[in-house]
Amino acid sequence: MNSDITAPTITATDPAQNEVNVSKSQVITVTFSEDIKAGSNWIEVLNSSGSPVPLTTSINDNVLTITPEVPFSNGKHLLLIHTGSVTDLAGNQVAAYVSSFTVDAIGPRVSTTDPANKATNVAATKEINVTFNENIQSGSMWIELVNSSGSSIPLNFSINGKTLTITHEPLPESPYNLLIHTGALTDSNGNPTSPQVSKFSVKSVVTSIDPAHGALNVLITRDLKVTFNDFIQAGSMWIELVNSSGTSIPLNFSINGKTLTITHEPLPESPYNLLIHTGALTDLAGNRVTSQISTFSAGTYVARIEVIYSGTGGDITKNSLVYNSIPHTSTTDQILAAAKKGTPMVTIGTGSGPKVMIVAGVHGNELPAVIAVMKLINDLSKKSMAGTIYVVPFAIPSNTVAVTRYWNGVNPNHVANQAGTPTNKIVTMAKQLKVKALADFHSTQPGGVPGKNSVLCTKYPTYESYKIALSISKQTGHSLIYEYQAGASYPGAVEDVCNLAKIPAVTCEVLSAHGTVASGSVTSSYNQMIAFLRYETLIN
Known part of the structure; x- marks a missing residue:
């Protein structure tokens, strides 16, 4: 009597259930729980169209091997092992089984x-x-x-x-x-x-030119960089930089990879044409670069002139004492144009490195500082420096035009702690720009307070204010005046509000009656500005 009544079961298939990316020549194996033998042999593999694939079968112990006689077509296939198609050695029939797999028969695309x-x-x-x-x-x-x-x-x-x-x-x-x-x-x-x-x-072509074609106010010492789509090498090197008079500027060249760098002596302010003639450079295969022309205007280190507060605008040219005393340059013209719209701020430098701020014209009847700062801007604009200087040359242009001390009936240096005022906007900009120090430049009446060339500061909470003032005092010979606590006497002054905000700040005063420019006062104010910048290591 046969005691084995347990039918064989499938323990594994290759390809596995729902396997994808199966080869079109895949040989299928089915592993059972015990040794098997052929039964009805009703075993099918149906392609994605439902058509049976011609195949042969063989059995070795507990493994059924199914070999396609033609390659599988692309797509999903069903393996059907029908009831009784195989049995165990005792004749117990396998139960029906279905498995699916997907054939990849298409080449890479x-x-x-x-x-x-x-x-x-x-x-x-x-x-x-x-x-x-x-x-x-x-x-x-x-x-x-x-x-x-x-x-x-x-x-x-x-x-x-x-x-x-x-x-x-x-x-x-x-x-x-x-x-x-x-x-x-x-x-x-x-x-x-x-x-x-x-x-x-x-083809070898230019991908970028710095300064860009049509650029204005290009720094007069700025290197010119021409970048190509490929590595370059010297050809004829017939490259010219021609000013508005048709004069060629002496140039030096260096090549690094895909970039040509052109250096030169400081350029006079002028429009320029950069001419790269055909064959001046080649790529590494010797392909000649075709001719290129780019134009720019050389100017200054003034990177940006913007209006930071509207509603304070005034035409500085109407103050003849100021206008006739400041440099008449394209940079000045741009600043005065901005001043007609509101409080201008001039960025000198690249926006990187140490950052400081210089302010003048908080009181519109104090004229030496605004004249000095306009000279400073034009002087610094032709020099390289180790950081960035933000300059507010006319805090309230309309007051400078009217030669008046008050803005909307209040002293603007008493309300820098009040939102919505032009002096508060200056302090806010100093915070946003993360300047490391600020200097505010004024003039003082003879017999007034402080009534002499001097530098004002506080020691707490920003002791650096005192250190800046001490340095300016030593450099200029002007008196050092300090209070211990910022905001104690002048809670709304630009200097005090900055120091309370942990931005080291000083106030610099020169002796000159209000509404006038005393002899030597502009030079004294200018020297204070230079001393401030030297302490902050932005200039030598």
């Missing part, structure tokens, strides 16, 4: 090429990268890069995941066809690539 198809102005040394929709491996590697004469270019290949990288020697200028022939590559299942053609043309 190109997703992107770099350079893109029909790309122009491709660098002569540009690597070619072809990315596919799946991982790839070497096939026949029949891949060609053919120039306009039909000549094939020697190539090197590497594969990383989905990407084929093609390198080559620098390419002469020409149109090129990249040909990836059938079966040059395959996927992990051996499916071959179909033929691919991509086109591009090689």
Whole structure:
């Protein structure tokens, strides 16, 4: 009597249930819980159209092997093991079983090429990268890069995941066809690539010029940088920088990779044309760069002039004492134009490095400081420096025009702690710009307070205020005046409000009657400004 009544069960299939990316030549194995033998042998594999795939079967112990007689087609397949198709050695029939898997029978497809198809102005040394929709491996590697004469270019290949990288020697200028022939590559299942053609043309061109074409107020000592799409080398080096009079400026050149750097002596203010003649440079294949023209106007280190507070605007030219005493330059013209709209702020430098702020004109009837600061701006604009200086030359332009001390009936140096006032806006800008120090420049009446050339400061809570004032005092010989606590006597003064905000600040005074410019007062105020900048190490 047979005591085995337990039917065999399936413990594993290869490919596994719901497996994807199965090879079209995959041999299927089915493992059972015990040894088996053929039963009805009704075993099917149906393709995605529901049609049976011709196959053969064999059994070895507990493993059923199913071999397709033709490659599987692309798509989902069903493995059907019908009831009784196999049995165990005692004749117990296997129960019906269904498993599915998905066959990958399609070769890799190109997703992107770099350079893109029909790309122009491709660098002569540009690597070619072809990315596919799946991982790839070497096939026949029949891949060609053919120039306009039909000549094939020697190539090197590497594969990383989905990407084929093609390198080559620098390419002469020409149109090129990249040909990836059938079966040059395959996927992990051996499916071959179909033929691919991509086109591009090689040409060395300028990608950027600094300063940009049409740039204004270019720093007079600024290097010129011309960047190309490819590595460059010297050609004829016929490169000119021509001013508005047609005079060529002496130039020096250096090349680093893709960038040509042009240096020169400080440029007089003028429009300039930069002329790079055909063949002045070449790429590494010897392709000549075509002619390039770029124009710019040389100016100063003034990077930006902006209005930080509207409603205070005034036409400074109407104050003849001030206007006739300040430099008449394009920089001045731009500042006065901004002053008509409100409180101007001038940025000198790049916006990097140590940052400080200089303020003048808080009182519109104190004239030496606004004249001195306009001289300072024009002087510094022609020099390089180790940081950035923010200058408010006319805190309230309308008051400077009217030569009046008061703004909307109040002393503006009493309300820097009140939002909405122009002096509060200056303090706010100092905070936002994260300046390391601020100096506010004034003049004092003979017999007034302090009534002499002096530097005012406090020691607490910002002791650096005292250190700045001490240095300015020593450099200029002007009196040092300090209080211990910021805000104790002048809670709304620009200096005190800044010190309370932990921005070291000082007030500098020169002796000159209100509404006048005393002899030597402009020079004294200017020297105070220079002393402040020297202490902050922005100038030598």
